[in-house]
Amino acid sequence: MTTRVLPGPRERLLEAAKELTYAQGVGVGVDALLKAANVARRSLYEHFGGKDGLITEVLRLSAAEDEAAYERTMRAAGDDPRRRILAVFDWLGEVIEEPDFRGCRYLAAELALADPDHPGHEVTRRYNARIRALLESELRDLDHPRPAHAADQLLVLINGALAVGATRPGTLPAAAARELAEHLLDEGRG
Template sequence: MTRPGPRERLLAATSTLSYTEGVGVGLDAILRTADVARRSVYQHFGGKDNLLAETIGEASRADLDMIAERMDRAGTDPRARLLAFLDFYLDRSAQTYFRGCRFVAADLGLPDPEHPVHVRTRLHYERMRDFLMIELSALGHPDGAGAADRLQLIVEGMLAQRGTRPGAGPEAAARALFEQVLEER
């Protein structure tokens, strides 16, 4: 088996370290973990900011693909598909490695509104909302846009609570609130 190249090792190291230690993790720690020279960061990404942005972009693509797959396995019923969306996040937050939402943490850890990571996180949130809007429309929800906002807030709030208070167990409350929004008429 061949060893991944410097680009892949940088992305893997940045993904792990930026999640466990935050986006403020030092470049030297990333370089040590990836076992690459400093020039590799600049050759492949142009600098640490773009490395972080690409890492967040890859995490977003992976999560959104897994969500879409989970929703597709739920069938064609929009309610079942929306609950599959929620279940993805409930399952994610129950993992022992879970330390909160990577995207929220990245946004909070990078106060410069022009940082390239913010473009990637905004796109992630928009894609999440698109998933919700499509299914709420198919469900015939009377307030699709408002319901999508509420559902996203429920998910993000549950992830934040689970990440900051691991034993708090907000899953049941999140499911009850999520289902309540789905039943609005």
């Protein structure tokens, strides 16, 4: 006979918050989170100090997962930095076409967290800085003449594709962003 171990309250809260904050935004109510996780209010405060702590932890965990997905996508594209960067846009095209796609969790959180001191802002900004650093590293390997500036531009294209993908389904924003990225990358060719 095998014993099935069920996730504890902390894990259930994290999973419920990850799903609900993506589907409904970070403004989702505490009662909805508690109900989805099937935990008492006390568990929220014991494990996270409140909703802000839970939101911040979900953003932190999601950011680590998403950063790893960028890295996997780039590695799978081989050794050519140009191909690795363009692979990001191909992958984003797949992500945007998923039926449960709701846009970028980090952009949505940045816009929804009204308190400028909310700890979630630091998490989203660090995440964006790490993605930008990945892009800049590839651009340096490509010998792009302005790698820092081009990384900023690529990040705008990525965020724009994700935003348009959420607000205008069926418009293929990642393909449009990829085409613009190709022009930006070609700037580095002598």
